[in-house]
Amino acid sequence: MDILIYTLRSVAYAITDPELVLILIILAFILHSQNRKTVTMQKMIIGEGMNSPLELTVSQIVIGIFAGAIGSIILSYLGVAFSENSAIYLIFLISIFFMLWNPKFICFAYSGALLGAISLILDIIAKSYAGTSINIAGNTIDMANINVLNIDITSLMTMVAVLHLVEGILVMVDGSRGALPVFTNRDNKIIGGFALKRYWALPIALFFIVHKTGSVGLTEQVATPNWWPLLKGTSPISLVKDAALGLFAFYGVIGYNSITFTRSKKEKTFVSGTALIIYSIALFLLAQVSVYGIFYKALVLIFAPVAHELMLYYTRYLEVSGKPKYVSSDEGIMVLEVAPSSPAEEMGIRSGDLLIDVNGRKIENEQDILNASKEGSNFISFKLKNAKKEIKDVEYNKLNSNKRLGIVFVPKNIPSESTIVKLEESKFRDILNKMKDNSDNNKDDNNKDDNNSSQE
Incomplete structure (x- = not known):
């Protein structure tokens, strides 16, 4: 029960702390700007907006906060944790950058794989050249300390898997809101469909392992029960004897972008959400195997984006090969x-x-x-x-x-x-x-x- 309370407090801290609230306001402004364009296009096509930009934005924030709390609780009970000098927060910054650059790559499967791959390469270099040093601009750098990211791959990919589970639920619950009618030509017939585009801002609370003299801006130190963590060996907790645990919250963005001509809006989001949940389970299981060595770490880092791309390819194949749902006929x-x-x-x-x-x-x-x-x-x-x-x-x-x-x-x-x-x-x-x-x-x-x- 203590873990649950600590996690919820950390999520609450994310929506009350002035600095984190500022990040939330910036995200809300970006989402509202996108929603204004969506509503404008709805009015041009339908004649009326299905929802106001404010309604769309508020739902994204409110539902995102609840989803973030659920994801944070799951991560906390599983025992996903990172060391105090870990740069895990970069995954959230990268995902937001990807959202602005190319919405396709907003998914944590890409940002997590990129961050994990860089950290793994730096770790291999550090171990290969341990005991040597290089001089850069008059500063001597020990190659053993070159891995400035210090990311635990198992914890990272477990977190990515859990976030995809949350994303699958969000797509099922809220993915159809703000859909736009669209048209295309197939077999010399006009077919109708829907373009689906939805983003959610999530506060994610993560455990950090800190030395008793260290701090990473934690809200409070956490006392854990003897049975914790549920997943043994997925984090370096057992290796740190003289350490304490604390929770810290970050903001991330989860997005869903798809088009359907073969299903209704609700049917499409159900299929997409189910695919994401299946993907999250497969990634979660493979992440646990990564504790056995560098090969398995590299395997899960490759699997995350490749399997995600294959999932998207399969859903596109279903659309191309499926029977159009919205087609006029001689009957009407x-x-x-x-x-x-x-x-x-x-x-x-x-x-x-x-x-x-x-x-x-x-x-x-x-x-x-x-x-x-x-x-x-x-x-x-x-x-x-x-x-x-x-x-x-x-x-x-x-x-x-x-x-x-x-x-x-x-x-x-x-x-x-x-x-x-x-x-x-x-x-x-x-x-x-x-x-x-x-x-x-x-x-x-x-x-x-x-x-x-x-x-x-």
Whole structure:
């Protein structure tokens, strides 16, 4: 129970200490800036923002704090610890730098492997040239002390594994929030999907082994029970007889970035979260083997980024080979997204529904829906088929010319005078400009094919 209390106190310290709070505020500002762009794009595509930038940011911070507490408790009970002169904090700084440079590499699998590899190389050099020294700028440096990082590989990769477990849970719980509708071309058909992008700021409390005369800014020294740690031999605790333990908190960022055309937002985040949890278990087991020597340390450092890349490759393969979920057909028009508090939502129309009839007339293309909503009547009705293949009739009697239906459709046909822009080849604004240009052309000539997406 003492470990639990000490860990929670350290996490609480991270959200109350002025210096650490400043880091949290900076992270919140970065996240809010990204969320503003997300909401702007949602409004351009859907007509409404699904959440406000503040709501998206607050949820990232609050959920991140809870997730950080859970991860810290797991690490504390496992006995993951680092020496007082360890530079383990660099993993968090590297991950934040990666987030700003290339979001793909924000994952701790990359920053942890990089930090661990440098430390392992320096350790090999230190052992190989022990007893020798070099002179740099008039300063004599003992090669035995060249490993300034002093990272315990087993503890490092165990921590990375636990953080991926936490990431998997976060993706399942909160990964679908802030998703953006997107379109692409496959087999001469337009298919709809979602771009998912989410980050969380986590306070992580770690054990440090300090000599009784040393300090690394710890909140307090920790007394541990006889049974601790759970994982024997995963840290240098047993080698340090005259030492004390203390907890110190850092801030890290965990991110999730994916695209799906074959699953709903919730289905995609569940699959991604499950894959991350499986990856975390495999990495955790391999990290425990690394205590047996340099070869196994190198093996786990290679496994972390390579296995992560293979996991991403496999999920991309599933997307490419899978059957598209959001595709219009001869039977009707597919609904990709529904704006919140819109007439469509009030009618009970949901993402994945296939609209078959509008006002008793078969829907040939999305323009039929747009025309029906502008007929001058305040009434509109649909016959639809939902994801369970159930046929339903829905209606709305408070429609007016100034009120949008709030539906993002998946068009049936590829425009004849334009090209569908793939997400990875252009910015969202380029896609939207193309959609707008085609929409303007359609107003001049109704015989032309409709544009890349339809919104009312």
